[in-house]
Amino acid sequence: MKLQRLSDKVAIITGAASGIGRATAKRFADEGARLVLNDINQAALEELAGEMAQTDQYVLVSGNIALESTAALLKETALKRFGKIDILVNNAGIHWIQDITETTSEDFDHVMATNVKSMFLNCKNVIPEMIKQQRGVIVNLSSVSGYVGQEMLGKSTFLYNMTKAAILQLTRSLATRYAKDGIRVTCVAPGVTKTNQITTEHTPDLDGFWQAVEGVQPLGRYADPAEIANCILFLASDEASYVTGTSLVADGGYLAL
Numbered sequence: 001m002k003l004q005r006l007s008d009k010v011a012i013i014t015g016a017a018s019g020i021g022r023a024t025a026k027r028f029a030d031e032g033a034r035l036v037l038n039d040i041n042q043a044a045l046e047e048l049a050g051e052m053a054q055t056d057q058y059v060l061v062s063g064n065i066a067l068e069s070t071a072a073l074l075k076e077t078a079l080k081r082f083g084k085i086d087i088l089v090n091n092a093g094i095h096w097i098q099d100i101t102e103t104t105s106e107d108f109d110h111v112m113a114t115n116v117k118s119m120f121l122n123c124k125n126v127i128p129e130m131i132k133q134q135r136g137v138i139v140n141l142s143s144v145s146g147y148v149g150q151e152m153l154g155k156s157t158f159l160y161n162m163t164k165a166a167i168l169q170l171t172r173s174l175a176t177r178y179a180k181d182g183i184r185v186t187c188v189a190p191g192v193t194k195t196n197q198i199t200t201e202h203t204p205d206l207d208g209f210w211q212a213v214e215g216v217q218p219l220g221r222y223a224d225p226a227e228i229a230n231c232i233l234f235l236a237s238d239e240a241s242y243v244t245g246t247s248l249v250a251d252g253g254y255l256a257l
Contacts, residue, residue: 191251
């Protein structure tokens with residue numbers, strides 16, 4: 001039996017067309033949420049919609065979340081279609097594997113805009129509505145990469161790590177600032193999760209990569225996106241009503257090594 005933990009809740013989810021975002025959209029729908037689903041990939045969004053049963057439960061908004069116009073459109077769409085915004089899931093992001101000596105200024109700006117500026121813009125647009133309601137939940141997606149230095153496939157992930165560390169601080173700062181307004185701000189920091197962020201562009205031997213990942217995890221495997229979606233659901237639900245300003249690490253024990 002479904003618990004309907006998000007019944008009558010309205011949620012915006014970015015990066016909803018694939019990976020963790022896709023799993024979260026489906027999980028939230030199962031729990032009764034009404035959804036504004038964003039992704040830069042319109043075709044993938046429509047494919048997701050084809051897998052969701054109740055067509056009156058969601059609306060699709062394609063667009064680049066690093067643009068303020070997209071963040072404003074998400075807010076306006078939620079208010080026009082559903083009348084409120086209860087939950088914001090800042091999930092959209094990209095990976096980056098490149099040494100600092102080979103990273104251009106354009107690369108830096110692109111990754112920072114996609115992973116960090118997008119969250120700033122969404123929060124900037126949504127928080128005033130949550131203040132009016134005196135309630136709301138923001139769940140940001142960070143990573144274990146925000147806690148450690150890392151290399152992957154013979155290259156550094158310094159830039160990706162920087163963005164994920166920034167998200168941890170964004171979460172803490174907004175949580176303390178807006179607690180008095182009834183807004184909880186939390187964060188999920190997944191370990192390696194089987195999504196399409198790692199592609200043949202990064203490594204021609206994807207099977208070998210995932211096997212290597214399994215070998216260094218205390219639990220002996222990588223995460224499924226649905227497992228991370230369950231963490232997001234908990235933080236977004238009233239079951240986490242006393243949780244704010246913190247990160248839920250779901251990494252199979254990686255940081256405990």
